[in-house]
Amino acid sequence: MITLTEENYIKSIYQLGRYGTLTVSTNSIAEALETKASSVTDMVKKLAEKGYANYKRYQGVSLTPQGKKIAADVVRKHRLWEAFLVEKLNFTWDEVHDIAEQLEHIKSEKLINELDKLLDYPTHDPHGDPIPDKNGDIKKTDKTLLFNLAENTKGVCVGVKDTSSSFLKYLDKHKIALGSEITVVSREDFDDSMVIEINNLKMSISQTVANNLFVKEG
């Protein structure tokens, strides 16, 4: 039996460590989960005992294959639920995260498989993040930050890095959505802002915005 809290720790280690490939520090977990480092130490010991994590004191944590599978399942559920809320229940992409944080812990194989089927086996969630398959595998796509595009190059918006409600609403307001085609018209060295063209309109965006939008080049 795995508890909801354990699942959240494992998920954090997974996501902070690039889908379970890197070792993660105690403090980074504490920050992600809004808890204290001492609590993290306690939990990480337990996860190691249970076979979900590799841990040597002062050396950080990583996931075992078993831990990785658990994490991928939780992330799969989180993202499928987000897709469901947007596709079937009229939620907007800035409303779904907190509810998915709750729904990701519901235990039922059939439920998640039926949800997958109902949504016609989506590969990405409403924020453009990939949905792990039943085996926990993730299809890697070659996306880059808009900030990395040179002048006079084009890209299609495929995801957001910052998924905060305020950023998503900013994008909505300016009609920037997944699938939008964006051309970098010019870049400003002074403040790293850029002028882009989208929907046949030019607009200036800050460095912060450009650093939180994923595009597929070309």
Add this chain to the structure above:
Amino acid sequence: MITLTEENYIKSIYQLGRYGTLTVSTNSIAEALETKASSVTDMVKKLAEKGYANYKRYQGVSLTPQGKKIAADVVRKHRLWEAFLVEKLNFTWDEVHDIAEQLEHIKSEKLINELDKLLDYPTHDPHGDPIPDKNGDIKKTDKTLLFNLAENTKGVCVGVKDTSSSFLKYLDKHKIALGSEITVVSREDFDDSMVIEINNLKMSISQTVANNLFVKEG
């Protein structure tokens, strides 16, 4: 803030006490929640402190209006989720209860209202139990146990009392479903069994079955 555990206790008090109208004993709650009477006493004190329950030692527990509203909301969510699983995700009526036990604790007004809309505002769950409305009100229907029907009277099956998987599967096997018309052909004094006609077939059912099927007479 109300915890998942508190919600489960409140729901039990609600259901054992006929939708919050009766006082409930410590032992009955313990049995329903598969816990010990001493744990119930502790929790019931806390619920009283928080204003959800009325409690005097040795005298049993009842719900305050506030507690009743919380209970009705949880039951509403439980039953709407059960309906969703059957209507939209291909679950059978014997598979939904345990998952609904988890889903009933998800906190989101919008989620439950959208679910309600998606299902076109159902009044009953897959077992024939009424779904409380947003205000916590329940539409009372005049149903009776099949066991109470006299010989040569008819009824329409509108619900089950026992919602165990084994009973529901028994009903499936004999093609007894909500909406089925049932005629009591004869009753046997000896063992309280009865012969019924359903789908133009006669069959004998035990007293146990007759006492767990709700029908609407006539």
Add this chain to the structure above:
DNA sequence: ATATAAATTTAGGTTAGTCTAAAAATAGTT
């Protein structure tokens, strides 16, 4: 290499929810 700073762990406590065993109150029976 030492000193200082930052990160991490340990020690000791708290709270929610549970349990067992014993005590107290209520209900049932002669």
Add this chain to the structure above:
DNA sequence: AACTATTTTTAGACTAACCTAAATTTATAT
């Protein structure tokens, strides 16, 4: 009314998950 059985409560302990404060280890900078 008195005894007995049942129900309920209290007392004391346990675990999971958290915290603060102090100790320890590792990293960084002279």
